[in-house]
Amino acid sequence: MIGTTLIFFFLLTISIVVALVSYLSVCLLCIAFTRSRTTITRDQGLNNMERGLDKAIVDSYPKLLYSQAKLQKGDSIAFCCSICLADYIDTDRLRMLPDCAHVFHVKCVDPWLRMHPSCPICRKSLLPTPLAVGTTPLTARQN
Numbered sequence: 582m583i584g585t586t587l588i589f590f591f592l593l594t595i596s597i598v599v600a601l602v603s604y605l606s607v608c609l610l611c612i613a614f615t616r617s618r619t620t621i622t623r624d625q626g627l628n629n630m631e632r633g634l635d636k637a638i639v640d641s642y643p644k645l646l647y648s649q650a651k652l653q654k655g656d657s658i659a660f661c662c663s664i665c666l667a668d669y670i671d672t673d674r675l676r677m678l679p680d681c682a683h684v685f686h687v688k689c690v691d692p693w694l695r696m697h698p699s700c701p702i703c704r705k706s707l708l709p710t711p712l713a714v715g716t717t718p719l720t721a722r723q724n
Contacts, residue, residue, distance in 0.1 A: 629690035633695040634707060639676075647673040650684050663702050681705045 597615055648671040651658050659670045662685050669675070675684040676691065683702050685693075698708045 583637055632698070633693075634698050638707075638709075639691055639694045641678050642679060644687060645675055645677060645684075646693065647671050647684075650675055654682070654684075659684065662686045662689050664693060678707065679703075682693070682709075 627660065638681075645653075647658075647669040648657065651671075664685055667686070669686075672698070674687045677684045677686045678690075678700050681703050682698050682701050688702070699706050
């Protein structure tokens, strides 16, 4: 009887150890799977983040002194930079954005444009639009 009791406890101990090892293995696999999915999702999120403009595009936007901007835009010119909120003085170098013609300090707007492809005030997109190549207006087509 003692021999069978010992065998029973031995088999019970081995069964418990195998069950624990199996459980821990499944837990580790679940953790590894969750981490890999989180990494993939985070990487996709970084790829989808808004990217700014190339330095060459930013540098192509006109620079002018505040005194010149006042002459060009008259009373419609802002009195302060909307990014740093400092008042303009006549010798400040400004960058004028295309289309919306908003102006900002060069040192303020250049970093903004490298991170965001839009005007800081009106949010107008500054990304180049693809040209419609080879399209024919419907009225010009003949059937």
